Amino acid sequence: MKDKTIRLARNGINDLNEYTPGKPIEEVQREYGLDEIIKMASNENPFGPSPKAIEAMTKAINDVNLYPESSSLMLRQKIAGNFGIHEDMVTLANGADNILGLIAQATVNEGDEIVMGDPTFAAYDTRTRIMGGIPVKVPLKNFTYDLPAVAKKITSKTKLVFVCNPNNPTGTIVTREEVEDFMNSVPQECIVVFDEAYAEFVHPNIYPQTIKYIQDQRNVIMVRTFSKLFGLAGLRVGYAVGPKHLISMLRKVVEPFPVNRLAQSGALAAFDDHAFLNRVLTENEKGKEFLYQQFSKMKMAYCPSHTNFIFVDLGMDGQFVFEKLLEQGIIIRPGGLWNYPQFARITIGTSDQNEKLIEALNIIAG
Numbered sequence: 001m002k003d004k005t006i007r008l009a010r011n012g013i014n015d016l017n018e019y020t021p022g023k024p025i026e027e028v029q030r031e032y033g034l035d036e037i038i039k040m041a042s043n044e045n046p047f048g049p050s051p052k053a054i055e056a057m058t059k060a061i062n063d064v065n066l067y068p069e070s071s072s073l074m075l076r077q078k079i080a081g082n083f084g085i086h087e088d089m090v091t092l093a094n095g096a097d098n099i100l101g102l103i104a105q106a107t108v109n110e111g112d113e114i115v116m117g118d119p120t121f122a123a124y125d126t127r128t129r130i131m132g133g134i135p136v137k138v139p140l141k142n143f144t145y146d147l148p149a150v151a152k153k154i155t156s157k158t159k160l161v162f163v164c165n166p167n168n169p170t171g172t173i174v175t176r177e178e179v180e181d182f183m184n185s186v187p188q189e190c191i192v193v194f195d196e197a198y199a200e201f202v203h204p205n206i207y208p209q210t211i212k213y214i215q216d217q218r219n220v221i222m223v224r225t226f227s228k229l230f231g232l233a234g235l236r237v238g239y240a241v242g243p244k245h246l247i248s249m250l251r252k253v254v255e256p257f258p259v260n261r262l263a264q265s266g267a268l269a270a271f272d273d274h275a276f277l278n279r280v281l282t283e284n285e286k287g288k289e290f291l292y293q294q295f296s297k298m299k300m301a302y303c304p305s306h307t308n309f310i311f312v313d314l315g316m317d318g319q320f321v322f323e324k325l326l327e328q329g330i331i332i333r334p335g336g337l338w339n340y341p342q343f344a345r346i347t348i349g350t351s352d353q354n355e356k357l358i359e360a361l362n363i364i365a366g
């Protein structure tokens with residue numbers, strides 16, 4: 001297959017693999033003949049979508065014969081209001097994934113160097129290579145982005161730096177002070193992308209105020225999503241916040257209607273569904289504490305997490321555990337993907353799901 005396409009494809013994509021998502025529920029149901037499946041593989045919200053979003057989408061469905069508002073104006077205004085900035089400093093797209101792709105399309109020329117942590121979210125590497133850029137990978141230190149080491153890798157060839165904060169798959173963060181020191185050492189012309197897909201789960205006291213750098217007209221883009229805390233992964237809504245000159249670049253490459261009508265109305269309603277959002281945060285913290293305790297009992301080390309997932313050292317082959325859990329209808333993400341074969345990334349579930357996971361893990365661990 002590769003030989004056939006080698007001259008047809010863009011140079012950048014010949015060495016890429018097709019994306020492998022977390023194993024879908026439907027596939028496991030079919031393969032194992034099971035009814036009930038617990039998915040703890042893609043960091044989705046186990047508490048469902050925001051009820052307010054469901055209500056809003058039910059109303060909006062009557063208008064799907066009409067194209068959506070192209071720039072998601074009301075949603076942009078809502079997000080801009082939240083950060084106290086102008087709506088032209090916000091743009092939306094079909095998930096944060098789509099935003100990351102737009103950033104690469106709008107900025108990366110062949111041969112540009114793009115600096116990122118390792119391991120981190122795979123899209124930075126893929127999007128860079130599609131555009132003919134060169135990924136420059138900086139190993140994590142104590143499972144955390146090593147910002148001083150990242151800064152050292154920035155050269156005159158560096159176009160972008162991706163900082164995944166909290167980092168996927170480890171769930172660790174770089175703090176406000178660490179980011180301040182880092183930003184003081186980054187050249188003005190280099191674009192820093194802070195991927196903050198899990199920002200809402202982090203305690204605000206220690207979390208960097210990325211918006212400050214944007215207001216100071218630094219070349220900074222903050223990326224966020226409605227897929228995690230807001231429970232709308234299936235709708236595909238993500239956004240970028242940045243100074244107008246950078247946001248305008250993203251708008252030049254985005255497709256005409258990137259966020260569909262239902263997604264716009266659902267995200268708008270979810271944004272203010274504080275009862276739902278607070279419940280998810282409380283339950284997530286409870287689930288995290290429960291899993292920490294249980295992992296410790298099983299002598300499994302883990303990275304303390306600022307997200308809705310935990311990177312855990314299973315002390316045995318992650319692929320083996322993944323397959324054994326599948327037999328019991330539980331899907332996790334084995335760590336081989338990130339070259340941590342004994343680890344797994346496990347999404348924090350409902351209390352019932354967490355208990356079932358631990359029961360199953362105890363059986364596997366013997």
Ligand SMILES: Cc1ncc(COP(=O)(O)O)c(C=O)c1O
Binds near residue numbers: 168233
């Ligand atoms: C760090 C990070 N960035 C971006 C995304 C993509 O989010 P979305 O569902 O909005 O495309 C994810 C999803 O898992 C993520 O973990």
